[in-house]
Amino acid sequence: MCTDMSKKAVVLLSGGLDSATSAAAAADKGFELSALTFDYGQRHSVEILAAKKIAAFLGIRNHIIINIPSEIFKTALVGGSQAQIPKNRVITPDEIPDTYVPARNIIFLSYALAYAESIGAETIFIGANALDYSGYPDCRPEFFEAFAAMAAKGTKAGIEGHPPRIETPLISMTKAAIISLGSALGLDYSLTHSCYDPDESGAACGTCDSCMLRKKGFAEAMIPDPTRYIKE
């Protein structure tokens, strides 16, 4: 119908390693990218700065930062919360940890859906990963399938038979494979930030589950980890 539409994509960019790789993969496929980043009072607001650097690195000119009132979420990740960031252990597959943020990806994808429909983008990229991940319900393939089914019912584009497609290029990749992919695409991982509990300078704690997964990924990919850690 309209060939221009097929070249636009909306990417969700958190500033982390996964979403940066997802965006790099989208760019590599020739999409013209628009990026959405969310500021929800997360402890790791250094991520927002990282997202801006990654967008600039990937040549994304259309980058919107969206504020979500932090009171919407009750989670260990939001500053001021009483809950503790788990340290020195990787979350087990059947566990939903305190760092779970209620319906976070649901809100993020809803914005991406609205914006994709508004600008005529036919694809949404999200760097979710169901393998080396933190046990979140909204990172699993069955969630993305249910979201796509809902989008098909709840949007004009969906009713017309062409709802924005949700791509999860990293969904079944290990962290090492993700890092290998991004490195092959020329992504500069020193721009990305993974830590749930950085110090004031932005250095990573090295002990939260997100840091541990990141360290393990670089080690397994046999690629030097450019992250600045507080504790090595």
Next chain:
Amino acid sequence: MCTDMSKKAVVLLSGGLDSATSAAAAADKGFELSALTFDYGQRHSVEILAAKKIAAFLGIRNHIIINIPSEIFKTALVGGSQAQIPKNRVITPDEIPDTYVPARNIIFLSYALAYAESIGAETIFIGANALDYSGYPDCRPEFFEAFAAMAAKGTKAGIEGHPPRIETPLISMTKAAIISLGSALGLDYSLTHSCYDPDESGAACGTCDSCMLRKKGFAEAMIPDPTRYIKE
């Protein structure tokens, strides 16, 4: 498990007639209400003020106004848009009009879901209506069913078997029936606002499809319409 939880509900409050009635119905059922209202640069921002008045009228102390960047939506409803508000005609059932806002209810419900899970509310009330409505895909029962299925997959509460329930008490009611219900519950409809294109004083245009549905509703309910119209 926890009886306190069963008494909390999150209501989506736009400032319009339907959401006010939905909230009044929720209050009548004994729920302790928290309200969410969205400011997305809509032409009818007088709605936000109306939402505050309605929340106060219903005794809702926990009312959060959430800003959505207006650039997310491309619609005739957002100030500065080039599209025209349809006038002097009611939208036909098979038509999706220019006033459609991409994925609006999807974003609104996503926030309600996150907030409900955060505060332990088991029910969400939305005043959507599939009978006397404006042809929007995200106002139909099949959309709400798909959203509930997605919420069951994408939230911790859902995985645990108790996702927040989405109630659409007005879904199959005529506008006249909605007005009759709200009036019976003691709701003051002079606090509500329906017009897509009010003047600077907040007076309703009387000719957009939202005004026409409202007028028709009061007439059919045989209840005096307290709305201040520019043109009678």
